[in-house]
Amino acid sequence: MRKVSRLSRFNIASLALGLAFLYLPILILVIYSFNASRLVTVWGGWSLRWYHEFFGDRAMIEASWMSLRVAVASATIATLIGTLAAVALARGERFRGRTLFSGMLYAPLVMPEVITGLSLLLLFVALNAERGFWTVTIAHTTLTMCFVAVVVQSRLGSLDRSLEEAAMDLGCAPVRAFLSVTLPLIAPAIVAGWMLAFTLSLDDLVIASFTTGPGSATLPIRIYSEVRLGVKPEINAICTLVIALIAVVIVIASLASKLSSSQGESAAPL
Amino acid sequence: MSARRIFARPARFAAIAPYVWMALFFLVPFGFVLKISLSQTAIAQPPYEPVFHLTAGWTAIRAAFAALGFDNFRLIASDDLYLFAYLRSLTVAVTATALLLLIGYPIAYGMARLPKRWQAVAMVLVIVPFWTSFLIRIYAWINILQHDGLLNQILLALHLVSEPVVWLSTDTAMYVGIVYSYLPFMILPLYATLAKMEPALEEAASDLGAPRWQVFWLVTFPLSLPGVGAGVLLCFIPVVGEFVIPDLLAGSNSLMIGQTLWLEFFTNKDWPVASSAAIVLLVVLLLPLLLYERLQRRQLEER
Amino acid sequence: MTDELPRTDAAADAAGDARPAAGEPLLRIEGVAKTFGTFRAVDGVSLDIKAGEFFALLGPSGCGKTTLLRMLAGFEAPDEGRILLGGKDIAQALPHKRPINMMFQNYALFPHLTVRDNVAFGLRRAGMARADIATRVAEMVALVKLDGLEKRKPDQLSGGQRQRVALARALARRPQLLLLDEPLAALDKKLRENTQGELMELQRRLGMTFIIVTHDQEEAMTMASRIGVMNAGRLAQVAGPRELYEAPRSRWIAEFVGDINLFDAESKLRDGHRLVIGTRDAGTLVVAEPRQPVGESRFSVAIRPEKIKLSRRGPVREAGHETAINRLDGVIADICYLGGTTTYKVKLDTGGMVQASVANSARLDVDAYSLNQQIVAWFTPDDCVVLPS
Numbered sequence: 001m002r003k004v005s006r007l008s009r010f011n012i013a014s015l016a017l018g019l020a021f022l023y024l025p026i027l028i029l030v031i032y033s034f035n036a037s038r039l040v041t042v043w044g045g046w047s048l049r050w051y052h053e054f055f056g057d058r059a060m061i062e063a064s065w066m067s068l069r070v071a072v073a074s075a076t077i078a079t080l081i082g083t084l085a086a087v088a089l090a091r092g093e094r095f096r097g098r099t100l101f102s103g104m105l106y107a108p109l110v111m112p113e114v115i116t117g118l119s120l121l122l123l124f125v126a127l128n129a130e131r132g133f134w135t136v137t138i139a140h141t142t143l144t145m146c147f148v149a150v151v152v153q154s155r156l157g158s159l160d161r162s163l164e165e166a167a168m169d170l171g172c173a174p175v176r177a178f179l180s181v182t183l184p185l186i187a188p189a190i191v192a193g194w195m196l197a198f199t200l201s202l203d204d205l206v207i208a209s210f211t212t213g214p215g216s217a218t219l220p221i222r223i224y225s226e227v228r229l230g231v232k233p234e235i236n237a238i239c240t241l242v243i244a245l246i247a248v249v250i251v252i253a254s255l256a257s258k259l260s261s262s263q264g265e266s267a268a269p270l
Numbered sequence: 271m272s273a274r275r276i277f278a279r280p281a282r283f284a285a286i287a288p289y290v291w292m293a294l295f296f297l298v299p300f301g302f303v304l305k306i307s308l309s310q311t312a313i314a315q316p317p318y319e320p321v322f323h324l325t326a327g328w329t330a331i332r333a334a335f336a337a338l339g340f341d342n343f344r345l346i347a348s349d350d351l352y353l354f355a356y357l358r359s360l361t362v363a364v365t366a367t368a369l370l371l372l373i374g375y376p377i378a379y380g381m382a383r384l385p386k387r388w389q390a391v392a393m394v395l396v397i398v399p400f401w402t403s404f405l406i407r408i409y410a411w412i413n414i415l416q417h418d419g420l421l422n423q424i425l426l427a428l429h430l431v432s433e434p435v436v437w438l439s440t441d442t443a444m445y446v447g448i449v450y451s452y453l454p455f456m457i458l459p460l461y462a463t464l465a466k467m468e469p470a471l472e473e474a475a476s477d478l479g480a481p482r483w484q485v486f487w488l489v490t491f492p493l494s495l496p497g498v499g500a501g502v503l504l505c506f507i508p509v510v511g512e513f514v515i516p517d518l519l520a521g522s523n524s525l526m527i528g529q530t531l532w533l534e535f536f537t538n539k540d541w542p543v544a545s546s547a548a549i550v551l552l553v554v555l556l557l558p559l560l561l562y563e564r565l566q567r568r569q570l571e572e573r
Numbered sequence: 574m575t576d577e578l579p580r581t582d583a584a585a586d587a588a589g590d591a592r593p594a595a596g597e598p599l600l601r602i603e604g605v606a607k608t609f610g611t612f613r614a615v616d617g618v619s620l621d622i623k624a625g626e627f628f629a630l631l632g633p634s635g636c637g638k639t640t641l642l643r644m645l646a647g648f649e650a651p652d653e654g655r656i657l658l659g660g661k662d663i664a665q666a667l668p669h670k671r672p673i674n675m676m677f678q679n680y681a682l683f684p685h686l687t688v689r690d691n692v693a694f695g696l697r698r699a700g701m702a703r704a705d706i707a708t709r710v711a712e713m714v715a716l717v718k719l720d721g722l723e724k725r726k727p728d729q730l731s732g733g734q735r736q737r738v739a740l741a742r743a744l745a746r747r748p749q750l751l752l753l754d755e756p757l758a759a760l761d762k763k764l765r766e767n768t769q770g771e772l773m774e775l776q777r778r779l780g781m782t783f784i785i786v787t788h789d790q791e792e793a794m795t796m797a798s799r800i801g802v803m804n805a806g807r808l809a810q811v812a813g814p815r816e817l818y819e820a821p822r823s824r825w826i827a828e829f830v831g832d833i834n835l836f837d838a839e840s841k842l843r844d845g846h847r848l849v850i851g852t853r854d855a856g857t858l859v860v861a862e863p864r865q866p867v868g869e870s871r872f873s874v875a876i877r878p879e880k881i882k883l884s885r886r887g888p889v890r891e892a893g894h895e896t897a898i899n900r901l902d903g904v905i906a907d908i909c910y911l912g913g914t915t916t917y918k919v920k921l922d923t924g925g926m927v928q929a930s931v932a933n934s935a936r937l938d939v940d941a942y943s944l945n946q947q948i949v950a951w952f953t954p955d956d957c958v959v960l961p962s
Contacts, residue, residue, distance in 0.1 A: 007380070007383045007384065008383075010376070010380075011376075011379065011380035011383050012380065014376035014377050014379070014380045015377060015380035015381065015384075015392065018373070018376075018377035018380075018396075018453075018457075019392075019395055019396075021373075021450070021453075022395075022396065022399045022450075022453065022454075023395075023399065025407065025410035025411055025413075025414055025450070026399065026402060026406075026407065026410055028410065028413060028414060028420060029406070029409070029410040029413055032413060039418075081287050081288045081291055082288070084284040084285070084287050084288050085284070085285065085288035085289075085292075087281050087284040088281055088282060088284040088285030088288065088289075089285075089570070090281075090570075091277045091278060091281035091284075092278050092281040092282045092284070092285060093275060093278040093281075095278070095282050095285065097289070101285060101288075101289055101292075102563070102566075102567050103563050104289075104292040104293070104296050104297060105288070105292065106562070106563045106566045106567065107296075107559055107563060108296060109562075109566070110503065110504060110507040110508050110559065110562055111507070111508075111511075111555075111559070112507070112508055112510060112511020112512070112513075112528060112551065112555070113508075113511070113513070114511050114513050114528045114531050114532060114548065114551075115303075115511060115548045115551060115552060116296075118303060118531065118535065118544060118545065118548050119296075119299030119300055119302065119303045119548070120295065120299050122299060122302035122303055122306055122541075122545070123295070123298060123299040123302050126302055138295060139295075141291075141295075142291070142292070142295040142296055145288065145291070145292075149288070150566075150570065153570050154570055157570060160679065160681065162677045162678075162679060162681040163681050163683060163684075164277065165646075165648055165668070165675075165677070165681065166675075166677055166681035166682075166683070166742075167683075167694070168276070168647075168648075168667070168668040168669045169646055169647075169668050169669070169673075169674055169675045169695075169743075170669075170674065170694050170695030170698055170742070170746065171669045171695050171698030171699055171746070172669055172698055173667070173669055174276050174277050174279075174280050174667075175280050176698075177277075177669075178277070178280070180694075181683055181685075184685045185684065185685055195401075196401075199401050199402075199403075202403065203403040203404050203405065205404075205405050205514055206513055206514065209536075210535075220403070220405050223405055223406075223409070224405060224514075227405075227409055227412065227518060228518070231409075231412055231413060231416060235409060236413070239403070239406040239409060239410070242402075242403055242406060243402050243403070243406065246401055246402055246403070250398070250401060276648075276667060276668075
C-alpha cells in the first residue's frame, strides 16, 4: 500500500523512541515493586514483600479507601452534570451567557491546579464547610466535569444531526428523540468521560491537598508525603496497584462501551 | 424556528445544573481569592482579617471593605523572591514547551503517517500513560534518576562516567519530568491536525518539484499550526503554575510560582499573600487562557 | 397520539374522511417564504399537490428545494405563508405531530438499531400494538425485498440495502405524504436506474403521494408526473416532463433542463401565423407564433439540439410538408461522440454557433461528418420556441 511507503525511517525511529520514553519508566517501576531488596536500587530477587507491607499499613489503606470513594462519587456526579453541559453546548445553539458558560467549562482544563485548589478552599472556609470527603468530592467534580463535557461534546458534535431529525419525523418529541437515539449513540463517550473523571480524581494531589481536612488524606497526599522523605519500595507496590486498578477500569469500560455501541468490527455474517 | 431550534429549547434547560455548579464552585471562589488577597494577615482561624459576616449588617461590610488594601501586592512587587519566581516560572514554561514541541512533533508526525489501522493503536498507546497517575509517573523518574538509580548504574556499567552523576534535584530532572508528563498533551492536538491533512497536498507539493524538507516546511508545517497552537497552550499554561514536578525533581534553591504559593499557604500560613500570588499568576495567564478558550470553542463548536 | 398514524391502508385512506374533499388538493402551499439571516432561501412559493401524485422539486443546489421540503417535514417553520394538509394548516406543527414522513438524503438510519427496529421505530412511537408492529414490519420488509436481513445493523448493509431500509422505515407509518430528499444520490448509476423504476412501481401500487427533491433532471423526468423547477427560492415553472422540456417558460428553465441553442432576436415581423425574426448570430429565422404574444421586450429563439437536422446539401423535403424551413450554413467545428448520439458543433457563416445532436442509428456510419466539413443545419418553425430574455 502506498500509505506504508509514506512512513520514513525517521518516522519509525521517532515513534519507537517516543513510545519507549513513555513506557519504560512505568515498566521499571512495576518491576521494582516486586524487588525483595529493601534498597530500591539493588535487585534482590522477586518478592511480594512490599505488597504485604502496604496491606499492613493502616494509614495507606485508609487513604486508598478515601481516594476510591472520592473518585467514584466525583466521577459519577461529574459525568451527570458534565453530560448536561455538553448537551447544552452542542445542542443549545446560542443562548444568553453562553460565552461565560463555555469559558467556565474550558478554563479549568488548563488552569494551574494551585489556583483552582486555593480558590475552592477559600470558598469552603467562607462557607464554613467542614473539610473532608465532601469538599474534596466537590472540588474534583468541578475539575473533572469539564473533561467529561469536552469528551461528550466532541462526540455529540460529530454525530449526524439528521438522526435526531429522523427520530422526530418518526414521531418522537425532541426530548424523546434525544433519549432514544442520541443517548445510546453517545454512551461510549459518556463511559469514557466517567473513566477520565475517575482517574483524574484518583490522580489529583494539589487540589485535594487544599480542599481536604485533617485526618482525611487521599492516597496521592499520602504518597507525596512519603516520597518527599525519600524513595520507599512500598510506594512502588502502591503505584503498581493503582496502575493495575486503572488498567482494569479502562478494560472494563472499553468492553462496556463496545457492547453498548456494538457497531463496526462485527462484520456481516454472510 | 428550525430543527436546530426545536432541540435548542430543551437543551438549554440542561445548562442550568452545570451553570449553577460552575458559577458556585469556579467563578465565585475567584471572588474570594480576590477579596482575601486584599485582606491583612492575622494569627487567627481563618488566618486573615477582616472577615465578612453577612449577618453583621451593611455598615460592618462597608467597614470591612474599607480595611482592604493592596499591601500584599506591594509586597509581591517589592520582594525579589516573587519576581524571580514569576520569571523562573515563565522561563521554565517556555523552555519546556519548546522541548515538548521538538520531541512531540516527530512522534505525532510519525503517528499520522502510519496506516489507518495502526494510527488508532498508536493513539491508544499515547493516551494510556496519561491515564496512569501523574504523581506515579513523576515518582517513576525518581526511581530512575536518584543517586544509585538505574540511570547511574547503567552509565557506570558502560564506563561512560566514573562516578554517579547528580541527576535528581536539578533542572534537567525537572525538564525530563515535565516533558514526560505533558507529552501526550502536545502529541494529541498535533496528531489531530496532521492526521486530518489531505495526503494529496504533500503529494502535490513534491509533484510540483519540492524536495522532502521543503514539502515539510512549506506545506505540512504551516498547515499544522492550529495543532501547534493548541499543543503549546495546553502545555504552557499548566506548566507555569506547576507545583509537583519542580517540587519533587528540581532543586530547592530557586522556586517556581506554584511552589511559592504552596509555601506561603501551607508553611507560612499567609493566606492573603498566597491569594495575591494566585491573582498575579492568573493575570499573567489571562491572555493565553483566553486564546486557549477561543481555540477550544472553535474546535468544538464550529464544525 | 393515535391520530398521528392513520391505521388504515393507504388505499382505503383515500376514501377516508382524513382526505380532502373531491377536487381539493392534498397539500396546498400558500405563499411560503423562509429567510436565513439575510438569505431568502424560499421566496413566496405557492403550489398544490393532489393525492396520489409523484411530484418532483427540481433545481440547482441552493435553489431552496431542500428548505421547502424541510418545511413540509416540519424541520423548518416558514416565516410567511401557510401549508395546508387536507385543509389543516400544519406550518407551525412540530415534525412528530405531522402525518408526513421523510426519507433522508444520507438515510439517517439509526446505527445502534437493527433493520427491524429501525422500521418499527415510528410504529412504536405511535403506540401501535406489539403484534400489529410485527405484522407491519414484516410487510414492509417484504415490500422492499429485504427479507432475511431484519437482524442486521445498518453498517452491515450495502448502500442499496440501506436505501431500502430508509424507505421501509418512512413508509411503515403509512404517511399521507412521503418526502424523499435526494433519495438516490448515494447510489451508483445502474443501481439508481433500477431503483427509480422500483420507486415508481411502489408509489403506483400504494397509491401514495410522493414528493421528491432532486438536482438530477433525468431522475425528475423519469419518475415524476409533475415537476416544479425552482430557482433562487421561487418556483420557475410547474409542469409535466414533456411540457417542461418542449415548452419551457423562460430562458433559464430552457437552459437548466437539457441542452438548447439560443439566438438573441433583433427584429420581428408578423407573417400570418408565423413570426419572422432577425437574429444577430443566425440570420433570419421563421418561427411559429407563440401562444403568449411577444411584447416589445427582448427575447430569443430557442431550439433543442436534437431538433436540428444536418445534411451535406440542404434541407430534405418531406412529402406533404409545406412548412417553411430554417436553413443555416456552416462548417463542423467540434464533434463529440456520446455513444447513442453524436453532438456536432457547427460554426455558422453568419457568425453564431449551433449545436446539433444526431442519433447514431448505424454501427458503421461511413457518412458521418468530419471536422471542417461544409454542412447545412435545418429545422422547422414548429420546433422553435420564443423565450423572453
